[in-house]
Amino acid sequence: MRLNELLVGEYGRIKAIHACEFSSRLNEFGVMEELSFEVTLSAPFNGPMAIHFNNTTLSIRREDAAAIEVEKVVPPPFENFQ
Amino acid sequence: MRIALFGNPNTGKSTVFNLLTGLRQKVGNFPGITVEKRTGTLPLDGDSPEILDVPGIYSIYPNSKEEEIVQQVIFGSEAEGLPDMGIVVVDSTNLERNLLLFTQLSDLKIPLILVVNMMDLASRKGIKIDIEGLQKRLPNTPVVSMNARVALGKDRLLDAVRTQREKRSTNEPFIPDFTVLKNHEIEAQGLEAKERFRLIKNLLHGIITASETTESSDRNRWDRWLTHPVAGYGIFALILLVIFQLVFLLASYPMDWIEHGFAILSQFVSTHLPSGVFNALLCQGVIPGISGVLVFIPQIAILFIMLSFLEESGYLARAVFLMDRLVRPFGLNGRSVVPLLSSLACAIPGVLATRGIANRKERFITLFVAPLMSCSARIPVFTLLISLVIPAKRIGGIFQLQGLVLFGLYALGILSALAVAWVLNLLMKNEARSYYLMEIPTLKPPVLRNIYLTVLEKIKVFIVEAGGIIVAISVLLWILASYGPTATKEKAQKQVKETEAYSRATPNEREQMENSVALENSYIGILGKTIEPVIEPLGYDWKIGIALITSFAAREVFVGSLSTIYAAQSDQEEHTKLMQRLKNEKKADGTPQFTLRAGVSLMVFYVYAMQCISTLAVVKKETQSWFWPIVQAIVFGVMAYLMAFLAFNVL
Numbered sequence: 001m002r003l004n005e006l007l008v009g010e011y012g013r014i015k016a017i018h019a020c021e022f023s024s025r026l027n028e029f030g031v032m033e034e035l036s037f038e039v040t041l042s043a044p045f046n047g048p049m050a051i052h053f054n055n056t057t058l059s060i061r062r063e064d065a066a067a068i069e070v071e072k073v074v075p076p077p078f079e080n081f082q
Numbered sequence: 083m084r085i086a087l088f089g090n091p092n093t094g095k096s097t098v099f100n101l102l103t104g105l106r107q108k109v110g111n112f113p114g115i116t117v118e119k120r121t122g123t124l125p126l127d128g129d130s131p132e133i134l135d136v137p138g139i140y141s142i143y144p145n146s147k148e149e150e151i152v153q154q155v156i157f158g159s160e161a162e163g164l165p166d167m168g169i170v171v172v173d174s175t176n177l178e179r180n181l182l183l184f185t186q187l188s189d190l191k192i193p194l195i196l197v198v199n200m201m202d203l204a205s206r207k208g209i210k211i212d213i214e215g216l217q218k219r220l221p222n223t224p225v226v227s228m229n230a231r232v233a234l235g236k237d238r239l240l241d242a243v244r245t246q247r248e249k250r251s252t253n254e255p256f257i258p259d260f261t262v263l264k265n266h267e268i269e270a271q272g273l274e275a276k277e278r279f280r281l282i283k284n285l286l287h288g289i290i291t292a293s294e295t296t297e298s299s300d301r302n303r304w305d306r307w308l309t310h311p312v313a314g315y316g317i318f319a320l321i322l323l324v325i326f327q328l329v330f331l332l333a334s335y336p337m338d339w340i341e342h343g344f345a346i347l348s349q350f351v352s353t354h355l356p357s358g359v360f361n362a363l364l365c366q367g368v369i370p371g372i373s374g375v376l377v378f379i380p381q382i383a384i385l386f387i388m389l390s391f392l393e394e395s396g397y398l399a400r401a402v403f404l405m406d407r408l409v410r411p412f413g414l415n416g417r418s419v420v421p422l423l424s425s426l427a428c429a430i431p432g433v434l435a436t437r438g439i440a441n442r443k444e445r446f447i448t449l450f451v452a453p454l455m456s457c458s459a460r461i462p463v464f465t466l467l468i469s470l471v472i473p474a475k476r477i478g479g480i481f482q483l484q485g486l487v488l489f490g491l492y493a494l495g496i497l498s499a500l501a502v503a504w505v506l507n508l509l510m511k512n513e514a515r516s517y518y519l520m521e522i523p524t525l526k527p528p529v530l531r532n533i534y535l536t537v538l539e540k541i542k543v544f545i546v547e548a549g550g551i552i553v554a555i556s557v558l559l560w561i562l563a564s565y566g567p568t569a570t571k572e573k574a575q576k577q578v579k580e581t582e583a584y585s586r587a588t589p590n591e592r593e594q595m596e597n598s599v600a601l602e603n604s605y606i607g608i609l610g611k612t613i614e615p616v617i618e619p620l621g622y623d624w625k626i627g628i629a630l631i632t633s634f635a636a637r638e639v640f641v642g643s644l645s646t647i648y649a650a651q652s653d654q655e656e657h658t659k660l661m662q663r664l665k666n667e668k669k670a671d672g673t674p675q676f677t678l679r680a681g682v683s684l685m686v687f688y689v690y691a692m693q694c695i696s697t698l699a700v701v702k703k704e705t706q707s708w709f710w711p712i713v714q715a716i717v718f719g720v721m722a723y724l725m726a727f728l729a730f731n732v733l
Contacts, residue, residue, distance in 0.1 A: 028141040050522055055522065
């Protein structure tokens with residue numbers, strides 16, 4: 001499934017990031033394969049969403065989030081979750 | 083010696099910079115490029131190395147105009163070369179991600195100091211960092227733990243600077259034979275980042291211990307409200323409302339003092355210096371010009387105090403998050419919200435604030451429409467015209483009609499900005515896909531020193547960018563208003579002295595009448611008469627034409643020009659006198675000049691017209707071409723004309 005399909009409060013782990021204009025930028029943020037995260041915020045009217053990982057909250061548009069392949073996981077503890 | 087200060091956004095880098103340099107800061111431009119450069123000096127053992135504050139970045143590879151600057155700093159423009167030393171500020175709650183930039187800079191062979199900042203936040207989150215252990219693994223980079231918000235660890239940092247100044251040691255390369263990738267090699271940049279994170283994991287292995295805390299539920303509770311579909315927008319609207327109430331309320335006092343002070347100064351100079359051309363130039367050109375610059379500072383300062391308060395606390399990122407979806411159909415980005423809000427004080431800092439927008443098209447649309455946001459220079463014009471033509475009555479018992487009209491003018495500006503943005507969005511080609519990735523920082527109480535220094539910097543930028551132009555145009559306009567073809571002027575002067583009204587007038591009134599006639603026959607008067615046929619369909623006469631032309635110095639000059647033209651004094655007590663004169667002003671056919679239609683038409687004209695040469699100059703600098711400012715001037719000029727025409731003929 002894609003990141004944009006996850007709901008607020010759900011947890012996920014990244015399986016793959018499709019190459020695009022911002023994939024390197026995602027990598028530089030530390031967003032890469034195997035990263036576990038929580039979906040923490042969602043802006044109204046199908047606006048951006050935010051994921052939380054490693055003490056970082058990163059906001060991303062839903063259509064951009066579609067470039068990120070994820071799997072839904074049951075809640076933490078994860079190794080990289082703080 | 084040049085020391086550059088690097089770090090991700092929201093790591094407290096600016097706090098460290100302010101801590102090291104205090105007021106010994108200056109804002110200038112990088113050679114060859116037009117982006118601003120914050121530097122300061124650090125007094126250290128009789129030496130004073132230059133500290134360069136680099137905008138926050140995540141990597142050496144740029145994603146926006148702002149980040150390109152950093153790249154130029156790192157790789158050195160021709161004039162400057164690599165910095166002699168780098169201080170890398172990292173967020174201790176997120177060491178792993180922050181170290182990416184550190185390893186890149188380290189591989190560039192810049193002698194570095196690693197500042198692990200916000201240690202208090204880390205311990206509150208239950209994160210322990212073994213600084214000594216990290217130091218052992220990075221023997222050639224002094225590692226300093228700090229809590230810059232309360233100046234904790236400053237001495238340790240200074241010691242580290244001393245050490246690195248002598249040793250200038252660099253680390254073993256993280257990536258052997260590292261070569262910097264080109265900006266378009268995006269995939270390779272991604273691979274490099276992944277490789278670096280693998281190395282960083284090894285570096286940090288056993289250094290960080292985290293324990294469970296309850297912080298996260300706390301964090302979410304606030305954010306659920308701040309980004310709530312209803313409450314979130316309500317809070318944002320409320321914050322904006324409070325800001326504008328405060329700007330209006332608080333700024334009016336210092337503005338009065340400034341205007342009054344300069345009026346007194348002008349009076350003093352004119353009576354104490356020998357009269358003549360120089361005296362008049364000083365008192366009617368230069369001093370009012372400087373006053374016209376300084377009078378904006380209270381509003382700009384108050385607005386930026388509040389904006390930087392919101393930014394420092396982390397709220398603004400939430401507003402950007404909320405607004406992104408709403409402004410996207412107009413070709414804007416959530417990040418456009420900050421420049422557009424700044425433009426409500428003055429378009430110049432607004433245009434400069436667009437640098438943080440990564441996508442070129444979105445950035446240009448934002449800076450193009452920024453001047454449509456009603457800036458503080460329009461307020462005196464609106465206030466005068468509203469009290470002139472809008473009756474002071476209440477509607478429905480609650481709302482003041484005059485207040486509603488002012489609100490309507492602001493709304494007209496904002497809606498027009500969106501409309502123009504929407505059209506531009508259709509017209510402009512997108513060179514790269516727009517995306518939005520933004521870190522939402524933790525909410526925290528702002529550091530007051532940072533707010534103070536930011537506001538100081540914004541004021542400096544305004545004075546540098548706009549001040550010179552406003553003063554120069556004031557002087558030019560004074561010349562045009564004081565001189566004219568001698569023959570016609572003398573004839574007119576003679577005629578006025580022969581009128582009956584003149585013979586009955588007091589000496590004071592006589593002088594005013596003479597001034598009035600002199601202005602009518604000056605170059606600017608002739609200019610006003612020349613454009614009269616063009617502006618007549620909008621309901622204006624040549625006198626208003628003069629005021630329109632003089633508004634190019636700064637819009638609020640309109641008020642001063644009208645007082646000169648109608649021979650009233652411009653100081654505060656005489657304000658009502660000016661109003662009275664304007665009310666009594668009759669057209670040739672005996673009907674009043676300032677009717678409701680003409681007044682509204684004028685206000686609408688001021689909502690649109692691009693009467694600010696300083697802004698055009700800044701747009702030219704930022705876009706590196708004359709194309710954009712010229713298009714802006716034409717488009718907004720045509721809109722002003724058409725909308726004013728509409729207002730005059732429909733009402």
